[in-house]
Amino acid sequence: MVASSDASEGSLAAVVRDGAFQRELVTLIPHLRAFARSLTGDAAAADDLAQDAMIKAWGARASFQMGTNMKAWTFMILRNQFYSDKRRSWRQVQLDQEAAERTLIAIDDPGSPLALDELRQAMAMLPPEQREAITLVGAGGFAYEEAADICGCAVGTVKSRVSRARKALQEILESGSYDRDGRNAGEAMSSIIADAERLSAVR
Amino acid sequence: MSCRADKMIEHSQMDERRKSNAPLDEARLRQRAIGVKLRQMFDEVVNEPVPDEFLDILRRADRKTGEG
Numbered sequence: 001m002v003a004s005s006d007a008s009e010g011s012l013a014a015v016v017r018d019g020a021f022q023r024e025l026v027t028l029i030p031h032l033r034a035f036a037r038s039l040t041g042d043a044a045a046a047d048d049l050a051q052d053a054m055i056k057a058w059g060a061r062a063s064f065q066m067g068t069n070m071k072a073w074t075f076m077i078l079r080n081q082f083y084s085d086k087r088r089s090w091r092q093v094q095l096d097q098e099a100a101e102r103t104l105i106a107i108d109d110p111g112s113p114l115a116l117d118e119l120r121q122a123m124a125m126l127p128p129e130q131r132e133a134i135t136l137v138g139a140g141g142f143a144y145e146e147a148a149d150i151c152g153c154a155v156g157t158v159k160s161r162v163s164r165a166r167k168a169l170q171e172i173l174e175s176g177s178y179d180r181d182g183r184n185a186g187e188a189m190s191s192i193i194a195d196a197e198r199l200s201a202v203r
Numbered sequence: 204m205s206c207r208a209d210k211m212i213e214h215s216q217m218d219e220r221r222k223s224n225a226p227l228d229e230a231r232l233r234q235r236a237i238g239v240k241l242r243q244m245f246d247e248v249v250n251e252p253v254p255d256e257f258l259d260i261l262r263r264a265d266r267k268t269g270e271g
Contacts, residue, residue: 055260195240
């Protein structure tokens with residue numbers, strides 16, 4: 001079909017733009033899932049959240065400026081969605097605690113692989129704002145400035161949250177705020193160090 | 204040795220460690236290790252295959268805008 005009027009030329013441009021937008025959005029899905037997983041700590045809830053965020057982003061595509069950071073933009077949408085879901089269900093904090101306790105019991109199995117479970121557990125014990133800050137900067141590859149945009153706070157606030165999160169994780173892992181029967185406190189930390197060294201050696 | 208005695212010894216050792224300034228290198232090593240594992244945890248999810256549901260939902264949303 002040949003675009004013959006201004007209106008159809010406009011809509012043709014919109015179709016092309018939508019296609020480009022969608023292709024980039026699709027490449028971001030794995031990252032949205034990972035960010036959602038770290039916010040919710042639950043795989044099924046995380047995928048629901050990531051899907052909601054994806055649809056929100058698609059619906060709001062006209063307000064996105066092509067060529068700017070779409071990853072940061074979609075992470076911001078996902079984060080807003082997460083907190084508005086949380087506000088809507090006032091029992092959520094309670095549920096989170098119950099889920100954390102269940103996880104604690106579930107991983108208290110001497111045979112389970114140590115390092116990642118312990119780190120996951122330690123992450124679950126952090127306040128949400130520290131957890132998201134260290135996830136964005138420490139794992140998601142965002143600069144402090146980008147993380148600040150995503151969280152809607154000052155750069156200094158992100159920096160202090162990340163540093164508090166790092167300190168808290170180390171303390172939890174070293175002292176075993178929870179500890180496993182018959183294992184030395186601090187074993188989590190040494191298994192994480194051993195694992196990390198193995199990973200770095202591979203790279 | 205009873206479990207309780209074990210724990211007491213562990214705790215006093217830990218207190219000792221906190222008092223004596225642990226070398227900076229050791230702290231850095233630990234932080235780096237946490238960082239590596241944190242990225243691994245995140246990347247594990249990034250590398251999972253995306254469930255079909257995601258693309259289905261997006262396709263449906265796309266069709267809806269096409270009609271509208």
